[in-house]
Structure formats: C-alpha cells, structure tokens
C-alpha cells in the first residue's frame with residue numbers, strides 16, 4: 001500500500017485555483033520532496049493531506065484512509081510541522097509537548113512521560129521551562145518538529161523546516177531528518193535545492209497547482225539536460241512559465 005495516494009486533487013479558494021488536478025503517490029518510508037515556486041500549491045497540498053483543509057474535488061488517502069470520509073483516522077496517522085509554526089508561544093517547551101500529546105488522547109501521566117522523552121531526544125532538555133516565544137527560530141523549529149512527532153505519526157509533513165535558520169541550525173535539522181528517514185514516511189518542502197538533493201529519495205515539482213515532474217533529482221537533471229539540480233529546476237519550471 002502507498003503511504004499517500006493522491007488522485008486528481010483540486011482545491012479552489014474563491015477564484016484562485018491552488019491545486020489543479022494533482023495525482024501523486026508516495027511510498028511507505030519514502031522521504032519525498034515537494035518543490036515549486038511561491039504559490040505553487042505545496043502548503044495547500046500538505047493542508048489537505050493532514051486533514052486541515054477540505055479538497056474541492058478529487059481524492060487523497062493516507063494509508064488507505066480517505067482524507068474526507070475518514071478524517072479522524074487520518075489525523076491520527078499524520079504529524080505536521082507547518083510553515084507558520086503551530087506551537088503555543090506562551091506555553092513553555094514542556095507544556096507545549098504535554099499539550100500536544102494530551103489533545104491526541106494521551107493521559108496526563110502518559111503526556112508527561114512522552115514530553116520528557118521527546119525533550120531529551122530532541123536536545124530540548126535544557127530549555128524545558130522556557131516559554132516557546134523566547135526560543136530562537138531554530139530552536140522553535142526543533143520544538144515544532146518534536147510536537148509533530150509526539151503522537152508517533154506514520155507520516156510526517158515538514159513545510160519549509162529550515163526557512164530562516166543559520167547554516168549550523170540547518171545542518172542540525174538535516175541530522176534530525178536523516179535520523180527519522182526510513183522510520184516513517186516524510187514529506188518535506190524547501191526552497192533550498194541542495195537540501196532537497198541531500199535528503200530526498202524522490203521529488204515532485206508543482207507549478208500553478210499542477211504536477212510538472214516527478215522523479216529522483218538525478219532523473220530530473222537528466223531529463224532537463226542540466227549539470228546541477230538547480231539548473232534542472234529552473235529549466236523545468238521555466239518551460240512551464242513560457243507556455
């Protein structure tokens with residue numbers, strides 16, 4: 001079974017068509033990159049797959065569960081670290097972890113235990129008593145990923161996890177993602193193409209809400225006749241823009 005199955009998915013916001021007939025499959029355990037210029041539809045697709053947005057038409061399922069008809073099941077299967085972070089600014093690191101464990105049904109004791117274990121695993125132990133809003137951008141991101149993982153999801157969505165991070169914090173995040181790789185299905189968006197190349201098994205390029213190309217970064221380089229993945233990306237997206 002594919003972890004994610006997306007068929008002819010369309011999403012309109014008023015007169016804006018954010019997704020226009022997208023079909024994709026993501027295999028279990030894959031680290032899948034979603035690429036595309038600003039406004040291509042990446043975050044909208046993640047919103048639908050994680051049960052936060054309803055599609056206009058078409059279908060999508062997570063481990064065979066339909067995102068519309070089996071919404072509550074889908075929500076149990078996914079964890080999201082959104083582009084705009086979801087952590088509560090006035091709660092401490094530990095309170096955030098406990099809160100997000102609790103809303104997905106863990107008892108108070110379980111939530112406390114999971115929060116402690118997760119804080120340790122993510123190197124957030126020293127900051128457990130700090131309010132989230134006082135953390136730096138990189139530490140907030142780390143907490144946001146920890147929060148997304150606290151329910152032990154089968155699919156993790158990371159929407160621009162390294163945006164605004166310094167090179168050291170970015171490499172630390174790569175390390176976290178590499179450690180998670182293979183243990184769950186991960187969908188990652190990023191505008192840093194070297195990051196996509198370093199981390200992803202396969203990528204899809206979206207453009208104007210449509211799937212422009214799917215493959216490994218090597219396949220897309222060969223297809224565009226480009227030496228670097230950045231050149232391939234520009235060539236593939238540019239082709240579409242010229243049409």
Ligand SMILES: Nc1ncnc2c1ncn2[C@@H]1O[C@H](COP(=O)(O)OP(=O)(O)OP(=O)(O)O)[C@@H](O)[C@H]1O
Nearest residue numbers: 013016017018036037038039040041042043044045
């Ligand atoms: N809630 C909304 N209401 C109206 N339009 C929206 C909404 N969310 C997204 N859009 C529009 O849908 C399109 C796709 O947006 P989306 O955020 O999915 O793009 P993206 O690929 O994630 O872009 P970025 O790289 O800038 O994050 C854009 O035209 C955007 O303006």
Ligand SMILES: [Mg+2]
Nearest residue numbers: 042043044083
């Ligand atoms: Mg986005």
